[in-house]
Amino acid sequence: MPKVSSAHRAKRRRQILDGARKAFSRHGYEGATVPRLEKAIGLSRGAIFSYFPSKWDLFYALAEEDQARAGEIWLEEGFGGVLRHIAKERPEWIGVYFELTGMLRTRPELREQFLKRSPEVNARLVERVRAMQRTAELRDDLDAEQLGRFMGIVLDGIVVAVAAGAPVDIDPVIRLVSAAIAPQ
Amino acid sequence: MPKVSSAHRAKRRRQILDGARKAFSRHGYEGATVPRLEKAIGLSRGAIFSYFPSKWDLFYALAEEDQARAGEIWLEEGFGGVLRHIAKERPEWIGVYFELTGMLRTRPELREQFLKRSPEVNARLVERVRAMQRTAELRDDLDAEQLGRFMGIVLDGIVVAVAAGAPVDIDPVIRLVSAAIAPQ
Amino acid sequence: MPKVSSAHRAKRRRQILDGARKAFSRHGYEGATVPRLEKAIGLSRGAIFSYFPSKWDLFYALAEEDQARAGEIWLEEGFGGVLRHIAKERPEWIGVYFELTGMLRTRPELREQFLKRSPEVNARLVERVRAMQRTAELRDDLDAEQLGRFMGIVLDGIVVAVAAGAPVDIDPVIRLVSAAIAPQ
Amino acid sequence: MPKVSSAHRAKRRRQILDGARKAFSRHGYEGATVPRLEKAIGLSRGAIFSYFPSKWDLFYALAEEDQARAGEIWLEEGFGGVLRHIAKERPEWIGVYFELTGMLRTRPELREQFLKRSPEVNARLVERVRAMQRTAELRDDLDAEQLGRFMGIVLDGIVVAVAAGAPVDIDPVIRLVSAAIAPQ
DNA sequence: ACTGGCGGGACGTCCCGTTGAT
DNA sequence: ATCAACGGGACGTCCCGCCAGT
Numbered sequence A, B, C, D: 001m002p003k004v005s006s007a008h009r010a011k012r013r014r015q016i017l018d019g020a021r022k023a024f025s026r027h028g029y030e031g032a033t034v035p036r037l038e039k040a041i042g043l044s045r046g047a048i049f050s051y052f053p054s055k056w057d058l059f060y061a062l063a064e065e066d067q068a069r070a071g072e073i074w075l076e077e078g079f080g081g082v083l084r085h086i087a088k089e090r091p092e093w094i095g096v097y098f099e100l101t102g103m104l105r106t107r108p109e110l111r112e113q114f115l116k117r118s119p120e121v122n123a124r125l126v127e128r129v130r131a132m133q134r135t136a137e138l139r140d141d142l143d144a145e146q147l148g149r150f151m152g153i154v155l156d157g158i159v160v161a162v163a164a165g166a167p168v169d170i171d172p173v174i175r176l177v178s179a180a181i182a183p184q
Numbered sequence E: 001a002c003t004g005g006c007g008g009g010a011c012g013t014c015c016c017g018t019t020g021a022t
Numbered sequence F: 001a002t003c004a005a006c007g008g009g010a011c012g013t014c015c016c017g018c019c020a021g022t
Helices: A006-031 A034-041 A045-051 A055-088 A091-106 A108-115 A119-134 A144-163 A170-181 B006-031 B034-041 B045-051 B055-106 B108-115 B119-134 B144-163 B170-181 C006-031 C034-041 C045-051 C055-106 C108-115 C119-134 C144-163 C170-181 D006-031 D034-041 D045-051 D055-088 D091-106 D108-115 D119-134 D144-163 D170-181
Strands: none
Touching: A006 A034, A006 A045, A006 A055, A006 A091, A006 B055, A034 A045, A034 A055, A055 A091, A055 A119, A055 A144, A055 A170, A091 A108, A091 A144, A091 B006, A091 B055, A091 B144, A119 A144, A144 A170, A144 B055, A144 B144, A144 B170, A170 B144, A170 B170, B006 B034, B006 B045, B006 B055, B034 B045, B034 B055, B055 B108, B055 B119, B055 B144, B055 B170, B119 B144, B144 B170, C006 C034, C006 C045, C006 C055, C006 D091, C034 C045, C034 C055, C055 C108, C055 C119, C055 C144, C055 C170, C055 D006, C055 D091, C055 D144, C119 C144, C144 C170, C144 D091, C144 D144, C144 D170, C170 D144, C170 D170, D006 D034, D006 D045, D006 D055, D006 D091, D034 D045, D034 D055, D055 D091, D055 D119, D055 D144, D055 D170, D091 D108, D091 D144, D119 D144, D144 D170
């Protein structure tokens, strides 16, 4: 017999995630101190840490959410769709993605944990590229993996640029990538 | 007349920069605590902080060095040259570059300070692109700025990938970028 | 007319005391955090703190229970009886007694509160010693208070030993104490 | 080339140990918060934790000192000597001993660590008891270990009594123990 | 009657940069 | 010039107890 309905809990959880995203994005992982998280979320330590056992777990939950969402968009709307989403998405999205990359960089144990997170989505993405090579929508003088990796690189590059606050005009980038991966 | 020769001072300064680069690269900015810097450098707090007023200044000096060097390579060996250098020199160069990006992201005041650091190199890069457009070595249906920005995005993306420890095969990337920016 | 029978309340109170004794004994006063108490008792904060205003009051109630019980056993079965009880009931009884001593040590205000708790039992114990001195069952070259204090010291020493987990063979101790307090 | 002479370091170490003993003794281990330690010692966290890696290590160093000292006194002046020392020693000595016992009680891993600390002194103490049994200075109808354990119990009991602030008259205790362990 | 969400204080640790000693 | 002792602030965590909600 909990004190509050599970709907209330779910709402609070969202409130915490949303506030935390703002804080992590604006200040980075280290810079998002607990007092700042409290302020951005609008709840106290006591509340926050009753939903997530530690700051790291809170951050990780955000990163997983985003990763899953990005995969879905890619599958549904293609690579251009992802780029467009990034460009118009609130920069909060970007901040967490960027911080995560940084943390994976210096902590090998996290890297492994995170890479085996959703191999299935990756496999489906590669499969889709291969199919498009067969129908001559994409160049086939390079491996599907290489094409996929290139798109990933552009994606990360855009994230960095947007994260750094640079104004990014997304359409030329899409045109350039299209030219890069078109049949030669 | 100082107590030690200026040659000695220069050598010490180099020693500090080199050790600090290792530490920042391996642990990130926050993770590179002063004790770790001391160990990587081989000198104690007192010495380090007599050459650089704070941890931040030390980091910033490294970032400036790298930025300048990257511009030079770009001018001398072209974009492919920069990519190849990144692929070769992986660890330390990349780490500082990546960390810097993260810090610029969350500290607007640094961003401004850093962006007006070497406008001259940027101008020369854009000018070179424009010249190549005139000689039909590059596509001219997009602005020189847009082409430059695209290359910058790919560059950042590679940095992220390399920084994250992913194995990056640089030649396919160069082929893809070439196709992207070639006259259509 | 209360919402639940007073029998129910008494049973709950017992449940709380018993669970709390386990927790305090196993972890010490500071180590018995409220979550641990909840788990050992099987009730939540709210219930516990509706029977006892604070963690300290809960602990204190336990200590009083034990103190009273020890006095009774001493009167009924003599000093050897107390020692034998300690040796038998080791774990939980001892833990609370020991923790109490520690807290009295550092909190003078508690000390006073606790020492004047059951002067009547103490008086009866001293009186019994005096009677046994008159019948030559105990040596009378020392004050009754001194004999009593000595037995208290041995008692505390046993508690410490048992509390520390040392294997204590109680019979030799009883023989030694008997020799100590026997008429010379 | 340290900043200060090793004599200075040794003096500081003593200052820290002495202040910490006061704080631990007065407030108990948990009650001796870092701010209280700072105040009792007269130095800041920075200083204290550069001499001892953690609060626990500081406490442990004190406990070891005391344990060693008690063993020496026992060997040099006999059991009565130890009791007399306890009785007149500043209560700081007692406090640490008492707190240690409490911690050994609830932390089995510490117990083992501490029990194998000085088996040599214990062996010498038992051997001395045995020798006195042979020369009929002590009763020999009980094992040397049992006699030793009894004295340990009395010792601990005294510590508890003194620690609890009770006025302990040591001479009657010595007379009682003497009678207990004398040949029957 | 009982639950557990929640506030906000305090904890031990560790960090950075100053400073006095060598 | 270089050292490391030291001050003191800030960190993430966890704790206790109040009280709103069931």
